[in-house]
Amino acid sequence: MSRSASRSSTASATTASTASTSPAPASSSATPPRTASATRIRVCPTSTRSKPTASATAIRRGCVANSATLRAREEWAPSCGLRRFIAAFVRSFSSAADATPRPRTSLIEANRSKSLPMIGLLAAIALQPSYDVTIRRDQWGIPHVEGKRDADVVFGLMFAQAEDDYETIETSAMGTIGRAAELRGEGGLTSDVRFRSYRIEELAKARLARADRHFQAIAQAYADGLNLYLAKHPETETRIKRYEPWFFLAGVNLPSNVDGIETAPEPAKLVSLEVGSNAWAIAPTKTTNGRATLFANPHVNLFGPGARYECVLKSGQGWEFDGFCILGSPIPHAGHNAHLAWSHTNTRADGADAYRLTMVGEDTYRVGDKTLKLERWTETIQVRVQYWTENRKVALERSIYGPVVRRDGAVYSVRLPIERNLDYWFQKLAMNKARNLKEFRKALAMGALTYSNTTYADDRGHIAFWYGSTVPRRDPSFDWSKPVDGSDPRTEWKGFHTTDELPHVIDPKSGFVQNCNSHPWLTTVGDDNPKPSDYPSYVVRDPDTTRAQNSRRILTSQPKFTFDELSRLAFDTYLYTTKQRLPKLLAAIDRDHPAAKALAAWDGVATVDSVPATLYIETETRLTPNPRQSGFEEDPTAIRTAFEATVQELERRWGSWQVPWGKVNRLRRGSSEPTWPVPGALSAFGGIFAFSGPRIDGVHYGQVGNSYVALVEPGKNGRFEAVCVVGQSADPASPHYVDQAPYYAAGKFRPRREGFERTYRPGE
Known part of the structure; x- marks a missing residue:
């Protein structure tokens, strides 16, 4: 079904410009210097300071475009010129077309109006040079974006992202700006109601208006990069006609359930089977080469909104970073620079x-x-x-x-x-530019990450872990796990805990820290762990996950690790739950059955060739579809029934119960061939390498799990290895659509980046 254009977004607020600091990724290829003939791309800026109004009035340095009429004032010519006049005209035309909402708007009709050739032509003319930026694509299609200013880099990064997967960017943005229901119907209504209930648009615009000119320039560049892509690709079917600088600031965390009550008029219907991550930091005392090492392994959506997007950034204002963005965002979420590296894991820290x-x-x-x-x-x-x-x-x-x-x-x-979460991207930029532990802690002190733990390593040998970020100070005499009495003034928040007041571990004697969406009390081993008695009871609500238990098993298994050993362990598929669950399964079933004998001899590792892995995972999944939420079934009769049903189903569908796990656990992009056998399982089974998805015709096609796997030694000459799920581009015709899939499926890092296959500037 064809996608449609819908009503245009209203204008935003004022122009911006300059400033910032930090070094280069040790592991990526050196970026060739820009030539003297570098093209400058000028885009007529959207104001980011003006107060939002109900009309679609756009203010442009003396150019005023009203949503209903366009008055060509004589004074425009000397101050704006033809291009800005055309830009203002295009914006007013689009706004006027949507100024009066109708009770019912045909999607086909709206889509047809977008393809008027004059609009595309005028937009292309209007969106002309003012950004000094070069994009170089390496052999994996990963963009290396270099610009004079931070804003130049953001402009190029957003253009590159749109080239690779504009549809996902727009889908994410529709939810971010409160228009999910236009896309998903009733399924997006809850999100849109929450957006309006919390007045996210108003708060995001106000926060941007208070930002310094440097950050306003970054926000403007975010919008301009996406708008240039749309102008250069008028054939793109889009619902968002014009991106505005405040859009990405609006992506705040809005949980659907707080302390037992729903936060929206209707409960959210979609529950993710797996939202988590793994992160380890290993100290120089525990590596054979004496370098600190970080393992980053987010477990999120493999495709679509939330997917990870790799990039390498370099600006003349000291921003040099190699890592990944959440697709559609202009600042990397995690990764490394020349001095330090970090990654995040989700937390249940009580921030609401x-x-x-x-x-x-x-x-x-x-x-x-x-x-x-x-x-x-x-x-x-x-x-x-x-x-x-x-x-x-x-x-x-x-x-x-x-x-x-x-x-x-x-x-x-x-x-x-x-309001605190609206500082998220300001904090992310400061973290990107930090050069040492002191500067990184200063960035963390902004406390805007809300539901994220942070694991860190640097070139001076420091390792660290910080639990949570945004936890209000509360009166400890109340039970904050339940709704509290709003009539009692003592329940008012008393500011927020600083990062030093929340659980953290820095440079433990054990030589490692780890977190896998688990509580902080067993971050490492020994006396350096935080103690629950030192913190208010309302702060921590996380369990000790099986992945965290498995991580401690791995990291205490030997005194030192080589980089290559850690590279193999990053893809470890031993299912930690088998330690307790497999004996219970064997005790409940007929031990004389050949399938039971295969299980009894199994080592608990979910390889693609393992038949017992299929029997175990399918039986446990049949018992408890979502063990991460409700735990595993304990009743022996239920276990035996589930096992027998699993054997019968395998025999019915495949002709035998002897089905290798890789036959039913596979990776594919979209609904097309080829597909690849993949090891690992749902993260609730405790494997480090997590991969899972719904069953279609007896086969699990992964949708969530290991979205990105990286191992990095921060600092000069440090090693860096990584792999994404399938490829950088969402275009099936691109050579980078599934070029990383064979490495991912085999549990290996892709070959290192070497050279560039294309160099260009946005719009060329």
């Missing part, structure tokens, strides 16, 4: 609370000795229905704590640290 309101009327509530009035308003959300969109009115309420949720006769208000 639910307040039970004491109502004294339909729309009034009490806090202490004050009676306050709920703020009430109505939002109109466009919701996709088959081939058109319909306007849906949603009534919203808000207290001083946040949006209001009414459940079973009770009234709750949900508080999230959104």
